[in-house]
Amino acid sequence: MTFWLVLTVNSVTFGGLLFLLSAGFSLIFGLMRIPNLTHGSLFMLGAYIGATFAIGVLGVKFNFWIAALLATVTVAMLGALAERLLLRRLPGDQMAQVLVTLGLSFMAADFCLMVWGGDPLSVATPAELAGFARLGVLVFPNYRLAIIIIAVLVAIGLWLLLERTRLGAMIRAGVDDPDMARVVGIRVSQLFTIVFALGAGLAAFAGIIGGPILSVYPGLDQDMLPLALVVVILGGTGSLLGSFVGSIVVGFIYNFGQALLPELAYFVLFFPMLLVLLLRPQGLFGRQLP
Amino acid sequence: MSGRYTALLIALLLLITLPYWMTGVYYVNVASQILFYAIFALGLNVLAGYGGLVSLGHAGLFGVTAYATGYMLQLGFSHTTAIIFALVTGVAAMAVYAALSLRSTGIGFIMITLALGEILWGLAYRWISLTGGDNGLSLKTRPEPLGFSLANADTFYYATLIVFLLSLAAMMVFVRSPLGAALMGTRDEPRRMNALGYHVWAIRFYACLFSGLLTAISAILFVYYTQFISPQTLALTASAEVLLMVISGGAGTLLGPIVGAALVVVVKTVVSGFIERWNFLLGAIFVAIVILMPEGLVPGSVRLWRLARRQRERRAARMPAKVEAKP
Numbered sequence: 001m002t003f004w005l006v007l008t009v010n011s012v013t014f015g016g017l018l019f020l021l022s023a024g025f026s027l028i029f030g031l032m033r034i035p036n037l038t039h040g041s042l043f044m045l046g047a048y049i050g051a052t053f054a055i056g057v058l059g060v061k062f063n064f065w066i067a068a069l070l071a072t073v074t075v076a077m078l079g080a081l082a083e084r085l086l087l088r089r090l091p092g093d094q095m096a097q098v099l100v101t102l103g104l105s106f107m108a109a110d111f112c113l114m115v116w117g118g119d120p121l122s123v124a125t126p127a128e129l130a131g132f133a134r135l136g137v138l139v140f141p142n143y144r145l146a147i148i149i150i151a152v153l154v155a156i157g158l159w160l161l162l163e164r165t166r167l168g169a170m171i172r173a174g175v176d177d178p179d180m181a182r183v184v185g186i187r188v189s190q191l192f193t194i195v196f197a198l199g200a201g202l203a204a205f206a207g208i209i210g211g212p213i214l215s216v217y218p219g220l221d222q223d224m225l226p227l228a229l230v231v232v233i234l235g236g237t238g239s240l241l242g243s244f245v246g247s248i249v250v251g252f253i254y255n256f257g258q259a260l261l262p263e264l265a266y267f268v269l270f271f272p273m274l275l276v277l278l279l280r281p282q283g284l285f286g287r288q289l290p
Numbered sequence: 291m292s293g294r295y296t297a298l299l300i301a302l303l304l305l306i307t308l309p310y311w312m313t314g315v316y317y318v319n320v321a322s323q324i325l326f327y328a329i330f331a332l333g334l335n336v337l338a339g340y341g342g343l344v345s346l347g348h349a350g351l352f353g354v355t356a357y358a359t360g361y362m363l364q365l366g367f368s369h370t371t372a373i374i375f376a377l378v379t380g381v382a383a384m385a386v387y388a389a390l391s392l393r394s395t396g397i398g399f400i401m402i403t404l405a406l407g408e409i410l411w412g413l414a415y416r417w418i419s420l421t422g423g424d425n426g427l428s429l430k431t432r433p434e435p436l437g438f439s440l441a442n443a444d445t446f447y448y449a450t451l452i453v454f455l456l457s458l459a460a461m462m463v464f465v466r467s468p469l470g471a472a473l474m475g476t477r478d479e480p481r482r483m484n485a486l487g488y489h490v491w492a493i494r495f496y497a498c499l500f501s502g503l504l505t506a507i508s509a510i511l512f513v514y515y516t517q518f519i520s521p522q523t524l525a526l527t528a529s530a531e532v533l534l535m536v537i538s539g540g541a542g543t544l545l546g547p548i549v550g551a552a553l554v555v556v557v558k559t560v561v562s563g564f565i566e567r568w569n570f571l572l573g574a575i576f577v578a579i580v581i582l583m584p585e586g587l588v589p590g591s592v593r594l595w596r597l598a599r600r601q602r603e604r605r606a607a608r609m610p611a612k613v614e615a616k617p
């Protein structure tokens with residue numbers, strides 16, 4: 001019983017992290033049609049930068065949440081920079097985009113190795129969330145519950161942003177029909193930078209708040225990127241609901257697969273994605289791309 | 291035209307005599323690596339360059355073939371049987387890839403091949419009872435075709451060179467064949483090709499099989515070269531690297547993938563001996579190539595060279611005109 005419960009809580013927590021990671025990936029993919037293969041690196045960069053601030057820079061030790069915020073902002077700016085300087089030049093050329101984003105991810109991975117070395121960095125759980133919550137006989141770690149709550153809050157926030165604000169309406173217009181959006185006077189190019197920065201920031205945020213659970217180590221980027229891909233392909237590109245459902249599903253498949261079928265864990269993970277690609281190429285909640 | 295043939299002849303001579311002027315076993319081995327990775331890149335170039343189908347899962351095919359070779363040898367089969375079985379496995383795996391991924395093109399094709407590659411990697415990594423997991427499979431011996439032992443660097447280099455030249459010749463024939471022309475047609479104008487009565491799907495499928503064959507050939511050379519295969523060979527990074535070879539050299543050209551393979555292998559093996567941060571360098575090179583020479587190194591250099599020659603000719607043409615104008 002406890003085994004299943006722990007597994008379920010872990011699955012939902014991991015799903016929450018995946019949502020933070022893949023919501024931005026999905027928007028970037030949906031709006032800009034860029035297969036952003038740096039997304040795993042942004043996650044890892046966020047984790048490393050956040051961990052560094054939390055451990056202490058130049059003797060100044062930051063509160064975990066402030067460190068997370070700093071990491072988010074730093075990586076969001078890096079993302080915006082990469083978009084402005086590099087990806088901007090390659091509209092519609094997917095092969096070049098793949099090459100540039102992969103090149104950047106090589107550079108980021110090596111940069112992290114150079115600065116932080118090969119040993120994993122453990123991130124301390126924030127003291128205020130170190131305990132456990134009890135519900136009858138059931139025990140839940142506070143920090144994991146907090147991640148779930150944060151993910152749900154971010155999901156609601158993103159939903160409000162996309163559905164209830166002017167910026168959101170412009171982004172949706174850009175996803176649906178970029179040419180027509182330009183015609184009616186929306187600066188799609190500016191939107192691209194905003195969305196890219198937003199996606200990068202969310203990935204970094206996921207990286208640092210996932211730190212206490214996953215720890216931070218070289219190769220984290222390569223572990224996370226395929227998961228984000230699976231989520232986005234399952235859920236459908238450009239769809240927030242799709243990312244959310246996809247993340248939870250992948251969270252469950254990943255954790256249960258690891259626990260029950262360790263030999264076939266990755267097969268179990270990627271097989272549903274393949275089925276979706278074959279039977280419903282636009283994803284479960286996506287619309288057909290033009 | 292004759293200039294080009296002279297250049298090719300010189301290149302061929304340099305390749306044949308390489309073990310004599312290249313100092314050290316190490317560099318001969320690097321040359322062998324360049325050659326079999328070039329075959330791999332040529333194979334991917336069939337799809338990515340001539341077919342417009344970018345695959346991010348080719349390392350999966352490469353790995354399956356390599357594992358098939360190793361596994362057959364472990365079961366005690368002869369080298370010939372193992373190689374034939376591995377070739378069949380590689381091409382069959384490509385047929386499955388093609389059947390699944392040719393349902394879409396563009397980004398859909400990238401994603402499906404990526405998923406397939408990841409599935410194969412996941413199986414190799416985790417299906418420990420079959421693949422040995424991270425410990426990998428080791429091969430005890432290299433084959434001895436017609437009694438020539440391939441155990442030392444020079445003989446292995448020559449075996450690789452022969453296979454490479456045959457693959458390159460096959461590639462040249464393919465590009466000039468009606469099938470090759472039709473494939474480029476489906477890349478540029480799939481709808482028109484369809485309207486003209488070509489079976490677009492079938493053309494792409496045959497191209498996939500050819501690509502799979504070249505990939506399998508290079509994988510067999512690879513596995514005999516390293517005499518070891520581990521899941522790392524199937525990772526996304528490996529798929530990415532070979533795609534980088536194709537694109538950096540120049541997709542859709544004959545020489546491009548070979549130059550790209552040389553670039554990547556040299557950075558990975560030789561330069562990494564001098565510079566610790568070679569991965570960073572590799573990444574930076576790719577970003578720079580895309581930004582400065584988006585068509586790839588080979589077509590990019592050709593363009594620059596033609597530009598320079600035209601300017602020289604123009605200057606030469608202007609000079610006598612001035613002389614005539616003076617008196």
